Amino acid sequence: MEQSRAHSQPPPRVPAAQTPARRDTMFCHKCQDEWYRDEHGLTCPACGSDFTEIVEEDNDPRDVHIHDHSDDTESMPDLEEAPAHLNPFAHHNPWRDAGHDADDPEETDISQLRYQQVAPGRFTVTGTVYRTMSPSGAGRGNPNVGGFASMLNNIIGAQIGQMHTVPPQNDEAERQQSGSGTTPAGHRFHYQANARLFPRDANHAGPQIEPVDEMSNVLAGLMAAFGEPPGGPRAAQNHDPYAPPAHPLNPLLAMLTGFMPGGNAAAGDFVYSQEALDRVISQLMEQTSTSNAPGPAPQSDIDALPRKHVSMDMLGPEGRAECSICMDEVNIGEEVTELPCHHWFHHGCVAMWLAEHDTCPHCRQGISEHSENAGGTTAGGAATASHGAATATQNPQNANTGSRSMPGAFDVEGDGSLDHPFVVPSASPEQRRG
Amino acid sequence: MSTGAKKRIMKEYGECMADTPPGMKINFDEQNMTEWEVLMDGPDGSSYAGGHFKLKITFPNEYPFKPPVVSFKTKIYHPNVSNDDKGSMCLGLLRPDEWKPPNKVVAVLRLIHNLLVEPNPDDSIEPSIANEYKENRKEFDKNAKDWVKRYAK
Structure with missing residues (x-):
């Protein structure tokens, strides 16, 4: 008919x-x-x-x-204020209509389609796009990040458009997703303009952290879109009960999470400037301060250190000497422990230090046998090498202890003359460190 | 904290009293000897001249195997002091990986004094202030003096 x-x-x-x-x-x-x-x-x-x-x-x-104006394609009601049934997208869902003989969208709708691809419910990334226009939290570099977010949105939106010809939700879910506009209930995430990488700590002073929420929110939005919280309390709110269990974009998610240590780092662990990266690195170095210092010395090596009795020539010019760890004066005849670098301490004092660091507390030369021989294979050798410049001046007495002209130096062969040049073993510091 | 550490802190206090760096005064509480309060005058000739700064030096339980923690209780405009309520200073021998047990508090006090005379913008905790110190010393001086007037009188 x-x-x-x-x-x-x-x-x-x-x-x-x-x-x-x-x-x-x-x-x-x-x-x-x-x-x-x-x-x-x-x-x-x-x-x-x-x-x-x-x-x-x-x-x-x-x-x-x-x-009211539901058939007016020219006007687009404010999503934040529109009641659920007024959401224009509810009438222009291309996926819902895909199975029917729906009208072709008009030109004005196509511009909304791009929005719509990310907007219907599950994809809170929309919020990330439009927040670049929001006055709050507008930090420096925001335009760039916003642009990046738009780029991501376009990528994701396009892919979702291709992949979701039939929506996985039921009516209830749809109603809910359209209910509150850009941040539907169920996967709301919060913008925190002053997000820090982690709280400052008096014991580990860190530099002032610039707000990094722009990027982290972009990613938090992505995570929310995939229904997989990236971890952390803030992200946990992002979980979307209506998200499909296995999202076709999970490979992208995996790629993004691959950038994060362990794949479950907090979304705040992102930086996008060299300066911020430097800060993160120095913070990490301070946090794990012992990791770039040498590790503990084996108990056997500590026990094997030679003991000696304080003698006259060990005293300073004023006729007195002290253990530089406890600062207690030592008397002639008292037993002390001498390290290979000839620095000596009370055994109890230096043992406490060596139990954490395989170096002389004074000059940082390694104490273990294997770090003495063959250039050292422990962290001690490498670490002392990195401190070589400083220790060389601090430890002049070391200058005349055989071939080790510098604590932690490589064992070299030859005497530096033209006929017998120094030969350094080929092991690189990285290898020695292991 | 071990008795050895307490003993050492006592000894160090004695040493500091015998050889206090210029313009510094140490308030030492025997009941709580792991927290020293240091009152310090801004060094003459520096941007901080005329200011009076209160610092806290906290000794960790592992002292002397871990470094003492220095924090400015008085706000100070300085590239090496964090611009927050902590006022932390963490560089040079105070760094956990640089610290070694033979270092002494008196050396820490000297370090602080020297840093007020000559900030170290290359090892800064406040990059913006460090940058200003390097690029626009006049502006830095002005800000530092302004803060002295505002917070350190």
Whole structure:
């Protein structure tokens, strides 16, 4: 049956005879009365107005009154304020309509489509896009990040558009997702303009951290979109109960999480400037301060250190000497422990230090046998080498202890003359460190 | 904290009293000897001249195997002092990986004094201040003096 849709005549004027199976219901736009056409005709029996319309399945004027502007594609109600059923996207969901013989979207809708691809519910990334316009938390570098976010959104939106021809949600989910606009209930995430990498700590002083929330929110948004919180309390709120269990973009997610240590780092662990990266690195170095210092010395090596009795020549110019760890004066005849670098301490004092660091507390030369021989294979050798410049001046007495002209130096062969040049073993510091 | 550490702190206090760096005064509480309060005058000729700064030096339980923690209780505009309520200073021998037990508090006090005379912008905790110190010394001086007037009188 040829319907009049294609004609220039407006739909309300469809003749009743073409739908004989049911009675035409009339609707008065003035008093909103309803009646049957075959009973009272086209004029409203209640108010006499002729501003009336035939109610059709696909064109219900009563909806117009309830929904106000729902058929006005030119206007786009504010999502934040719009009630759920007023969300224009609810009527323009390309995935929902994909199975039907839906009208082609108009030009204005296409511009909304891009928005829509990220907006319907599950994809809170939308919030990330539009927050670049929000006044709060607008830190420096924001435009760049916003641009990046838009880029990500475009990528994701396009892929989602391709992959989700049929929406996985039920009606309830859809209602909920359209309910509150850009941040539907269920996967709201918060912007924290003053997000820090981690709290400052008096014991490990760290530099002032610039807010890094822009990038982290971009990623938090992504995580939220995939229904997989990246970890951390803030991210945990992002979990989306309606998200499909296995999202087609999970490879992208995996790639992103791959940048994070362990794959479950907090979303704040991102930087996007050299300066910020430097700060993170120095913070990490301070936090794990012992990791770039040598590790503990083996107990056997500590026990094997030679003991000696304080003798006259060990005293300083004033005829006295002290253990530089406990600062207690030592007397002649007292037993002390001497390290390979010839620095000596009370055994208890130096043992406590060596239990954490395989170096001389004074000059940082390694104490273990294997670090003495063959250039050292422990961390001690490498670490002392890195401190070589400092220790060389601090430890002049070391200068005349055989081939080790500098604590922690490589054992070299030769004497530096033209005929016997120094030869350094080929092991690189990295290898020695292991 | 071990008795050895306490003993050492006592000894160090004695040493500091005998050889206090210029312009410094140490308030030492025997009941709580792991927290020293240091009152310090801004060194003459520096941007901080005329200021009076209160510092806290906290000795960790592992002292002397771990470094003491220095924090400025008085706000100070300085590239090496964090611009927050901690006022932490962490560089040179105070760094956990640089610290070694033979270092003494008196050396720490000298370090602080020297840093007020000559900040170290290359090892800064406040990069923006460090940058200003390097690029625009006049502006840095002005800000530092401004802060002295505001916070350190």
